[in-house]
Amino acid sequence: GRCRPVCWRTGSKHAASATATKQRKQSWVRQHGQARPICLPGAGPKLQQQATVATPGCRFHLLSRAVLCSCAGSGVDDAGGASLSALSKRLELDVPGADGNAGRVTVETGEIGRQAAGSVVVTCGETVIYCSVCSEGDSEDPAEASAKKEGMVPLTVVYAERFSAAGRTAGGFLKRDGRPRDQEALTARLVDRPIRPMFPKGWAKETQILAWLLSYDGVNKPEPLAITAAGCALALSDIPLSRAVAGVRVARVWPVGEGGDPADALEREEGCRYVVNPSVDQLARADLDLIVGGTTSGVLMVEGSGDLVENEVALEAIEVAHGAIREMCRGIDAWAEELGKPKRVIAEDSNRMCDADAQALLAEAGGEMKAALSVQGKQDRAVVMGQLKDELRRRFGASPEDAVEETSPSSTSSPAGAGSGPDLIPAPQFNSAFKSFTSFILRSMVIEDGVRMDGRGLGEVRPIWSRAHVLPRTHGSALFTRGETQALVVATLGDDKSAQRIDAVHFPLREPSGKKDGDGMLKRFNLQYFFPPCSVGEVGRMGGPGRRELGHGELAERALLPVIPDKEDFPYTMRVESTITESNGSSSMASVCGATLALRDAGVPLKADIAGVAMGLILDAEGSEGEDEISYKILSDILGSEDALGDMDFKVAGDASGISALQMDIKVEGITVG
Numbered sequence: 001g002r003c004r005p006v007c008w009r010t011g012s013k014h015a016a017s018a019t020a021t022k023q024r025k026q027s028w029v030r031q032h033g034q035a036r037p038i039c040l041p042g043a044g045p046k047l048q049q050q051a052t053v054a055t056p057g058c059r060f061h062l063l064s065r066a067v068l069c070s071c072a073g074s075g076v077d078d079a080g081g082a083s084l085s086a087l088s089k090r091l092e093l094d095v096p097g098a099d100g101n102a103g104r105v106t107v108e109t110g111e112i113g114r115q116a117a118g119s120v121v122v123t124c125g126e127t128v129i130y131c132s133v134c135s136e137g138d139s140e141d142p143a144e145a146s147a148k149k150e151g152m153v154p155l156t157v158v159y160a161e162r163f164s165a166a167g168r169t170a171g172g173f174l175k176r177d178g179r180p181r182d183q184e185a186l187t188a189r190l191v192d193r194p195i196r197p198m199f200p201k202g203w204a205k206e207t208q209i210l211a212w213l214l215s216y217d218g219v220n221k222p223e224p225l226a227i228t229a230a231g232c233a234l235a236l237s238d239i240p241l242s243r244a245v246a247g248v249r250v251a252r253v254w255p256v257g258e259g260g261d262p263a264d265a266l267e268r269e270e271g272c273r274y275v276v277n278p279s280v281d282q283l284a285r286a287d288l289d290l291i292v293g294g295t296t297s298g299v300l301m302v303e304g305s306g307d308l309v310e311n312e313v314a315l316e317a318i319e320v321a322h323g324a325i326r327e328m329c330r331g332i333d334a335w336a337e338e339l340g341k342p343k344r345v346i347a348e349d350s351n352r353m354c355d356a357d358a359q360a361l362l363a364e365a366g367g368e369m370k371a372a373l374s375v376q377g378k379q380d381r382a383v384v385m386g387q388l389k390d391e392l393r394r395r396f397g398a399s400p401e402d403a404v405e406e407t408s409p410s411s412t413s414s415p416a417g418a419g420s421g422p423d424l425i426p427a428p429q430f431n432s433a434f435k436s437f438t439s440f441i442l443r444s445m446v447i448e449d450g451v452r453m454d455g456r457g458l459g460e461v462r463p464i465w466s467r468a469h470v471l472p473r474t475h476g477s478a479l480f481t482r483g484e485t486q487a488l489v490v491a492t493l494g495d496d497k498s499a500q501r502i503d504a505v506h507f508p509l510r511e512p513s514g515k516k517d518g519d520g521m522l523k524r525f526n527l528q529y530f531f532p533p534c535s536v537g538e539v540g541r542m543g544g545p546g547r548r549e550l551g552h553g554e555l556a557e558r559a560l561l562p563v564i565p566d567k568e569d570f571p572y573t574m575r576v577e578s579t580i581t582e583s584n585g586s587s588s589m590a591s592v593c594g595a596t597l598a599l600r601d602a603g604v605p606l607k608a609d610i611a612g613v614a615m616g617l618i619l620d621a622e623g624s625e626g627e628d629e630i631s632y633k634i635l636s637d638i639l640g641s642e643d644a645l646g647d648m649d650f651k652v653a654g655d656a657s658g659i660s661a662l663q664m665d666i667k668v669e670g671i672t673v674g
Helices: 015-032 142-148 182-198 223-236 280-284 311-339 349-373 378-395 427-449 547-563 587-601 640-645
Strands: 051-055 058-062 089-094 104-109 118-124 127-135 155-161 207-215 246-253 273-276 286-294 299-309 464-468 476-482 485-494 500-502 515-517 520-523 525-530 573-582 611-620 631-636 648-654 659-666
Touching: 089 311, 104 223, 104 311, 118 223, 127 223, 155 182, 182 207, 182 223, 182 286, 182 299, 182 547, 207 223, 223 246, 223 286, 223 311, 246 280, 246 299, 246 311, 273 311, 280 286, 286 311, 299 311, 299 547, 311 659, 349 378, 349 427, 378 427, 427 611, 427 631, 427 640, 464 587, 476 587, 485 587, 525 547, 525 587, 547 573, 547 587, 547 648, 547 659, 573 587, 587 611, 587 648, 611 640
Parallel strands: 155 207, 525 573
Antiparallel strands: 051 058, 058 089, 089 104, 104 118, 118 127, 127 207, 246 273, 246 286, 286 299, 299 659, 464 476, 476 485, 485 573, 500 520, 515 520, 611 631, 611 648, 648 659
16 A cells, blocks of 8 residues: 655656656656656655646746655545645746757746745756845835935845855855855846846835855856846746846857867858857857847847957847847746736826926926036036026925925925925925936937037047056056046056966856866956045045946956967966046946056057947937837947936947947846847
């Protein structure tokens, strides 16, 4: 009356009879439409049944971890209870353009992290990421919620890589994984950037995305999986998101020549192909490496580097990536429709009031705002803008900035322009309306007049002034100034002992002549970016680098990597420090330009000179209603205000022949390529 032990994978007593058992299984499935029930040794009374439901484009595997024992006389009651794995639901996403096991991404939910708003385990090959999302509950204090709406979306992303994922232990004295390493902070930024613009207007709940790399196979890189995992967890949760988000990596891979050397095929460019989610070996043969995040309708984020590739190559790669993202998001949407929680509803009253206030400001003070935005000089413009804001606050009867508000239904529903009195417009509501008002005037200046805040044309670059050998005792130094953005850059040379040792689960792939050993990787070239608060005339905290500083430094470093000389030609290590002394837009690209000058001053034989610039986008959505295409304007060398109030920040670096690095962030729900 007892169940005899059988092999889990084959359903047979001995693994040697796997072939015969597989044939019996296939026959059973053809007859009964489901997998053959077998006994799971040691399962006890906690048993479950496997069911498979097939849908076009993706497959849902319900309760797929174990199966029900139906051996005669086993004495097991079907109602005896189910294990946690019985709650697991699985989605398999096909990734167009990927090779091997990278062509399928498996997403599971329901077994791990059940108390989070949404949690998933994402697997590709043997690389596994666990991701959870949570947000605070509905606030009982309307004033607190209104205050949060003034700033950015309250989103926090934390990504961690466990050394145990690769069967390793961290080096050094501390064995517990501690503060985020640079690579983890950079990956967290990759997750944050495509997710943030998809939150609806007015979302003011603290939201946190936590992701852990739990297993790494050394083949499938985890960064795009982290983006997809966050998008899946949010799609299943009650947190409102406009559309499902997914991420992929795309590379242009050169064919392997004779003897396995990719250099043998460099003259056969027609043999190159775009590979989605490439393996580590394929990335080693790639001249373009991009990470792309997006939705079914458009691209939200691009981050990557290339070996001075042509513009058309980068555009084709983004198109290939978006094609894969589109198919993945469709599968996620269908899965979320089946299993997702009902989304929270955002009260639209406060949003409508802010829009009404902005329209009232526009009718009352449009000419004054246009004059204020046209003031030359960042500091002078800020003073005039502050005076105008205070005047409009008094004129429209808004609460002072430092007032302690007690918001009541009567006070929040007061009409715009009600004047001073008992029903004051709350300060956060006025600030939000003022920001919308400023953005509208800026857009109208660009779209209608073709003039920017500082009087430049749309394609005009600010005046550039630079000089080298600024500091007498450094190996190389330069001061690069573009308008009101300035970088003081220093280059230092050293021997192999000065190389940076990286102790991480996985290593950078585009490090020139990077040496790997048992303790990590040695980097010959480093670029570090510093952004002190004095660069914008403010007082702030000084300490370790933040995520923004790490991201800007890594972008500038990738921009210069293709032109760093090989170790055989130049056996020195190179460290570049870029300190931003003034900032009004595009400081990371100023670091690229200054680093080229400093390295030249230090005598480094660069393969080419690299420069960078930040581009912007202004959409005219309101003026294009009823038209098939939305009109837009492209801005060259954007200011900080054009970055904050515009729709895109696109940084690109390279030389006259091609692109070495690019970074794109979109603040609308994606743009198309074509």
